[in-house]
Amino acid sequence: MSRVKSATRNIAFGYVGQVATALMSFVLRTVFIMHLSEQLLGINSTYTNVLSILNMAELGIGTALNFSLYGPVARGEKEKIKSYMQLYRKAYLVIAAVVAGLGLALSPFLRFLVKNPGDVSLRDLTLFYFIFLFNTVSSYFVAYKYSLINAEQKNYVQTNINTVTKVVTVLIQIFVVVFTENFYLFLLTDAAVQLIQKIFVSRLLDRMYPYLKEKDVLPLSKEESGEVWKKTKALVFHKVGDVARLQTDALIISSFIEVAASGYVDNYNLVINSVSNFVNIIFNSVISSFGNLIATEGRQKQFDMFRVYRFFASWIYGFSCVGFMVLLTPLISLLWGEKWVLATAPVFCILTDYYFKGDRIVLSNYKTAAGVFEPDKYLALIQGAVNLVLSIALVQTPLGLTGIYIGTIVSGLIANITKPIIIYKTCFGKSAYGYFVDSFKYLASLVSVLVICLLISRYVLASLSFVRFFIMVVIITIVFNGVYILLYGRSDEFKYVYARIRQKLLRQ
Secondary structure, eight states: OOHHHHHHHHHHHHHHHHHHHHHHHHHHHHHHHHHSOHHHHHHHHHHHHHHHHHGGGGTTHHHHHHHHHHHHHHHTOHHHHHHHHHHHHHHHHHHHHHHHHHHHHHGGGHHHHOSOOTTOOHHHHHHHHHHHHHHHHHHHHHHTTHHHHHHTTOHHHHHHHHHHHHHHHHHHHHHHHHHHOOHHHHHHHHHHHHHHHHHHHHHHHHHHOGGGGOSOOOOOOHHHHHHHHHHHHHHHHHHHHHHHHHSSHHHHIIIIIOHHHHHHHHHHHHHHHHHHHHHHHHHHTTHHHHHHHHHHSOHHHHHHHHHHHHHHHHHHHHHHHHHHHHHHHHHHHHHHOGGGOOOHHHHHHHHHHHHHHHHHHHHHHHHHHHTOOSTTTTHHHHHHHHHHHHHHHHHTSTTTHHHHHHHHHHHHHHHHHHHHHHHIIIIISSOSHHHHHHHHHHHHHHHHHHHHHHHHHHHHTSSOOHHHHHHHHHHHHHHHHHHHHHHHTTSHHHHHHHHHHHHHHHHO
16 A cells, blocks of 8 residues: 555544544533533543653653664564564563552652642542553553554554544443543543453454464564664653653643643643644654655655645644634633633643644654654753743743743744754755745744734624634635635645645545
8 A cells, every 4th residue: 555545544534533532522521511520620631641741651662663663564574573563562561560650659749739629538539540540551551562553554443443442431431420420430431441442452453463473583683672772762851851841731730720720721722632633643644654755765755745744734733723813712612611711821822832833743753754863862851841940930920821831832942943953954964944934934824814813803703602603713714725825826835735635536
């Protein structure tokens, strides 16, 4: 199957899965807000972030091994695949033990991470946490098997499994919340369904790749294993820094403001992540295709495809960012009421970081596919330190919640400036000057369209209703895409994307 066909299939199944998951998540959140307390919503958000931090124990070995598999998979080297997968399995068993140990060691300090938990006792806080920890630790016993599927550009298999699991889980959780209003049962339902899924996945992948169960596995050479660990060591720095920058905001909120505030922010993040996950399907689904491209094509071809990839990302992230800037708070108000609306300043900061994060995802995905981890291995640590220092300092000023996200924006921009320089030099042997010119051009286009849409929204959304909301959705869609077609319709990148879409539509 060609790279384009593989990416298209991954994107198509990803879309179906994301639509189903997003709809179920919104319904579940609405039911949760109606039947359970805002403190429990905040605890759910906080513990999710705590476990994301504990996942730091993975420290990038999965990324390094996925990269190492691209070549053997492209060449059909089954014996080499078996060797890498054996290494992966052993590593993840160790990681599971480390995460379990760290998780247990953290449990006595939970009361310091959850400020003003309301009627929730310390005993309940601890038991809730152990359920979250079980879900995380058990995932490591299956996660390594997905690497081969992804290296074969069959990401849709994992997507479909996750979609079915999510739908089943949410349906049962809705029933539990409505009829019992019991947070324990809410969490145990998720744990039970996920455990069943993991057992099913393990057996399914054993049937798909029976040769992985063979005992005659040759160990990797010192050079091969050394290359894996070299990349893993570099990724350790990336992982630690990313966690300090991306996974600590909710903890700072729950520790310095109050845990209920994490729930308020999480409502906004639910909407943003539902859309951004939909967007990211496109970009994450082509990582394995880029890995194959890099393994088989020359630099110029890689550079041309990167420019197309980046242009398309700027368009999609720009469009969604403008939509969020205009419509996110009105949507929160329509869905859950004025009580759950945040002030304008922190929302603006969250969405500013969202746009620049889109650029970083493009850069990070290409670096991952190319296996370029060493040159900027200390960068993520610097970003994490900057984020923690600024966010903790500013949250204690009158800026409050806004100060946390100012720290997030500043630390993120460090990567927006440095990563293009590294990628262009290492992967393409070129100066990144053109990248920054394009960045300014795309940002100026976005700001211009945003101003127009905000002015229009003053009249359309003067009185809020779902009808007026959807009218504004149509206006933003027409204005943004119309302006971008006028500005970039003659570019090589647009012509490539248009030709691919047209070719795909004509085949159907």
